[in-house]
Amino acid sequence: METVNKLPKRRSRFHSSEARVAYICLIPAFFGLVFLTYLPLLGVLGISLTNWTGLKPPEFIGIENYIKLFTTDPYIKDSIITTIYFAVLSVIGSMIYSLFIAMMLNRKIPARSFFRAVFYIPYVLPAVAIYVGWSWLYEGNFGFFNYLLSEIGLNKILFIADSSFVVPSLSLISVWLAGNLIVIFLAGLQNVPNVYHEAAEMDGANSWQRFLHITLPCMTPIIFYNLLMSLIANLQVVTPALALTNGGPGNSTRFLTYLMYDQAFVNYKLGYACATTLIIFAILAGFTLVLFKTSNRWIYNEGGEDK
Amino acid sequence: MKTGKKLGVGLIAAALAMSAIGCANNGGNGGNTASPESNATNTPADTKTEKVKITYSMWGSAAEGSTTQAVADKFNASQDRIEVEVQAIPWENYMTKLNTLATAGQLPDTGMLQEGGVIQWSSEGMLNDVSAMYEGSDSKPLDSLAYKHQGNTVAYAAANEILLLYYNKDMFDKANVPYPPAALDQAWTWDEFVATSKKLTIDKNGKHPDEDGFDSQSIVQYGASIENLSWQLEAWTLSNGGGFYSEDGTEVRIGEDASVEAIQRVADLYLKDHVAPLSVGQTDDGIQRTIIAGTVAMATNGQWNIGTSLNTAKEEGLKYGVAVLPYLKDKVTLNTGGANVVFSQSKHPEEAMEWLKWYTSEENNWALISSGIWMPTLDKWYTDETFTRKWVENPNFPPYEEYKSAVVDYAQSDAARPAAWFYTNYTTDFNTLLGSVLGDVWTGKTTAKEAISKNLDALKAAHAGNK
Numbered sequence: 001m002e003t004v005n006k007l008p009k010r011r012s013r014f015h016s017s018e019a020r021v022a023y024i025c026l027i028p029a030f031f032g033l034v035f036l037t038y039l040p041l042l043g044v045l046g047i048s049l050t051n052w053t054g055l056k057p058p059e060f061i062g063i064e065n066y067i068k069l070f071t072t073d074p075y076i077k078d079s080i081i082t083t084i085y086f087a088v089l090s091v092i093g094s095m096i097y098s099l100f101i102a103m104m105l106n107r108k109i110p111a112r113s114f115f116r117a118v119f120y121i122p123y124v125l126p127a128v129a130i131y132v133g134w135s136w137l138y139e140g141n142f143g144f145f146n147y148l149l150s151e152i153g154l155n156k157i158l159f160i161a162d163s164s165f166v167v168p169s170l171s172l173i174s175v176w177l178a179g180n181l182i183v184i185f186l187a188g189l190q191n192v193p194n195v196y197h198e199a200a201e202m203d204g205a206n207s208w209q210r211f212l213h214i215t216l217p218c219m220t221p222i223i224f225y226n227l228l229m230s231l232i233a234n235l236q237v238v239t240p241a242l243a244l245t246n247g248g249p250g251n252s253t254r255f256l257t258y259l260m261y262d263q264a265f266v267n268y269k270l271g272y273a274c275a276t277t278l279i280i281f282a283i284l285a286g287f288t289l290v291l292f293k294t295s296n297r298w299i300y301n302e303g304g305e306d307k
Numbered sequence: 308m309k310t311g312k313k314l315g316v317g318l319i320a321a322a323l324a325m326s327a328i329g330c331a332n333n334g335g336n337g338g339n340t341a342s343p344e345s346n347a348t349n350t351p352a353d354t355k356t357e358k359v360k361i362t363y364s365m366w367g368s369a370a371e372g373s374t375t376q377a378v379a380d381k382f383n384a385s386q387d388r389i390e391v392e393v394q395a396i397p398w399e400n401y402m403t404k405l406n407t408l409a410t411a412g413q414l415p416d417t418g419m420l421q422e423g424g425v426i427q428w429s430s431e432g433m434l435n436d437v438s439a440m441y442e443g444s445d446s447k448p449l450d451s452l453a454y455k456h457q458g459n460t461v462a463y464a465a466a467n468e469i470l471l472l473y474y475n476k477d478m479f480d481k482a483n484v485p486y487p488p489a490a491l492d493q494a495w496t497w498d499e500f501v502a503t504s505k506k507l508t509i510d511k512n513g514k515h516p517d518e519d520g521f522d523s524q525s526i527v528q529y530g531a532s533i534e535n536l537s538w539q540l541e542a543w544t545l546s547n548g549g550g551f552y553s554e555d556g557t558e559v560r561i562g563e564d565a566s567v568e569a570i571q572r573v574a575d576l577y578l579k580d581h582v583a584p585l586s587v588g589q590t591d592d593g594i595q596r597t598i599i600a601g602t603v604a605m606a607t608n609g610q611w612n613i614g615t616s617l618n619t620a621k622e623e624g625l626k627y628g629v630a631v632l633p634y635l636k637d638k639v640t641l642n643t644g645g646a647n648v649v650f651s652q653s654k655h656p657e658e659a660m661e662w663l664k665w666y667t668s669e670e671n672n673w674a675l676i677s678s679g680i681w682m683p684t685l686d687k688w689y690t691d692e693t694f695t696r697k698w699v700e701n702p703n704f705p706p707y708e709e710y711k712s713a714v715v716d717y718a719q720s721d722a723a724r725p726a727a728w729f730y731t732n733y734t735t736d737f738n739t740l741l742g743s744v745l746g747d748v749w750t751g752k753t754t755a756k757e758a759i760s761k762n763l764d765a766l767k768a769a770h771a772g773n774k
Contacts, residue, residue: 053406053431054403054406054407054409054410055406055409055410055427055428055431055433056410056431057410072765072768074740074743074762074765074768074769075743140584140585141526141529141584141585141602142584142600142602150524150525155524156524158585158750161585161586161587161749161750162750163746163747163750163752246588246590246742247743248587248588248742248743248746249587249746249747249749249750250743250744250745250746250747251743251746252746254743262739265402265403266735266739267735267736267739268402268406268427
């Protein structure tokens with residue numbers, strides 16, 4: 001019995017040439033993952049327990065960095081709040097915007113492929129160029145938006161120079177940049193079976209009802225994917241702070257990743273920066289977990305309840 | 308998605324740095340035992356064949372590196388004891404790279420160091436005392452250009468820089484207002500400065516801030532802009548009898564009324580006087596945003612702007628002038644300049660100093676000096692008119708008399724004080740925190756007094772190095 005069972009099993013794992021090729025092909029990716037992802041992650045954990053500045057050999061200081069972060073650090077609290085604020089605004093904004101644009105682009109409009117390219121372009125432009133361009137639009141004294149405002153007789157808005165406007169202003173850029181979400185939504189929309197729409201139309205459903213009861217449910221797996229990707233990307237936001245605001249005004253754009261960058265590569269507190277990194281990691285993991293745990297409740301699955 | 312990669316990059320960088328410790332230590336030890344230098348010291352061999360090799364690190368591109376290497380080659384050819392090799396590291400990675408090298412025990416013998424890092428490196432025992440460098444020389448660097456830690460000179464600035472008031476001559480001519488003074492004894496008081504700024508501030512109906520019907524929402528030309536990057540603000544706190552720190556750098560004085568008031572005065576130029584554009588200290592391009600953009604009549608900033616941006620603007624038709632800063636109670640400007648240091652890991656500090664002394668003599672940095680980016684460090688260029696003329700009488704500079712008075716004389720006057728990083732540690736931490744604390748002061752959401760007193764403990768902690 002045993003030998004009979006073992007033999008084919010072993011063969012299927014190690015002896016079939018297909019499996020061997022597969023394992024050989026996996027080696028580079030495996031090494032990449034181990035040496036560029038998992039070991040560095042462990043390294044970060046290790047460094048976060050030291051006072052390493054880069055100059056002297058690190059000393060082990062236990063969880064002192066974490067204690068400092070949660071008690072005396074002047075930035076971390078604002079930084080967590082502002083990061084989540086930015087991420088929530090950007091994610092909600094870009095989901096609504098990109099789903100809307102994708103639906104428009106899914107219709108039989110003239111010059112459809114041209115418009116599809118137009119909305120994707122921001123995503124492929126170089127990031128710093130984008131932010132410099134927007135900084136001219138947002139500039140508080142003579143910027144283009146303020147020129148428009150003054151032309152119609154309104155008071156100036158300081159946009160990125162005002163601590164209460166800066167995060168929404170940056171979120172707007174992030175929404176505008178969401179071309180990749182549009183493409184994914186568009187692919188998803190093309191997979192919504194037309195027969196449902198036709199059937200509903202026969203029953204006299206109007207377009208809003210069809211959107212709510214057909215398009216939206218069919219799109220939930222795509223929405224979940226986009227939500228997750230967009231949330232992770234936006235929680236790691238750093239480019240606008242580096243390119244536009246330097247974390248200011250005040251702490252209003254001192255996003256967590258920017259804070260970590262500042263600690264590590266401006267102040268050379270590498271141990272401390274690693275502790276911050278793990279906090280970012282924990283926050284990301286927390287949000288991802290919540291999304292996954294709640295996903296069953298709202299993702300429509302054509303095959304029924306079981307996954 | 309792009310931003311997402313940054314975290315990954317950070318992690319990888321951390322890991323690489325980690326692994327660098329491991330390999331580098333081995334490499335370092337191996338290198339030491341086998342190095343020709345240590346052989347040379349053991350066996351008193353003929354020095355002509357065994358030149359001492361030293362490495363000098365600088366920030367800059369590979370091209371800038373080879374330019375400097377060419378200078379070093381002249382030095383190498385001029386004597387038969389020292390051989391200098393130049394290592395160019397891009398500015399963005401400079402300090403990171405040096406940190407890694409330090410951990411590895413593989414620092415160059417000597418090199419440049421960013422301002423904010425000198426005292427920190429010194430306090431960690433990474434720098435050699437260089438006070439002996441100019442012993443017996445006829446010309447020494449200006450006193451304000453020595454980095455001092457616990458009474459010892461640990462570095463001299465590679466270049467000099469001071470803060471100035473730049474102005475647009477066309478705007479003054481058009482408004483028929485006299486130019487700001489280039490001579491220190493005629494420096495404007497703050498009130499004179501504000502009054503002049505008002506004459507130069509115009510809304511779209513041509514009205515000035517002190518006239519009825521002036522609309523602060525539609526200003527088309529501003530009178531003045533005081534650069535409010537944290538480190539430059541120190542000048543105004545000092546000028547008002549306050550300061551960021553006590554003279555020995557041990558106490559934090561930013562909470563004193565005089566310091567707070569000075570910062571509020573700067574903020575009020577926008578908030579109350581309506582003569583300045585809003586700037587929240589987010590970017591370091593003050594002169595481009597003001598004088599060169601043609602939106603502001605006067606702006607403060609460092610001397611280097613003459614070489615880095617104003618020269619080009621001048622060729623394109625900008626008529627600008629230089630003047631001394633206005634003052635609150637005392638006349639103050641700040642000196643600064645990145646440092647040249649000798650690392651304590653070096654086995655050849657004497658040779659390193661000899662090279663530095665030779666290299667930092669102005670003749671060898673002439674391109675940077677004659678273009679207006681660097682100012683000389685040795686006092687002879689300031690005190691001896693032949694040298695001054697050689698430096699200033701060239702088309703890259705404003706007219707001789709004006710520059711001589713507003714820059715050369717200003718830089719060697721009592722008004723010129725060393726920026727804080729010449730004598731105290733953790734200025735980067737302190738300045739970052741101060742910048743963040745003041746963010747809402749510039750827009751008027753809070754006052755300087757409120758913002759600073761609320762964060763005074765954190766500022767003191769930052770200065771102590773344990774934020």
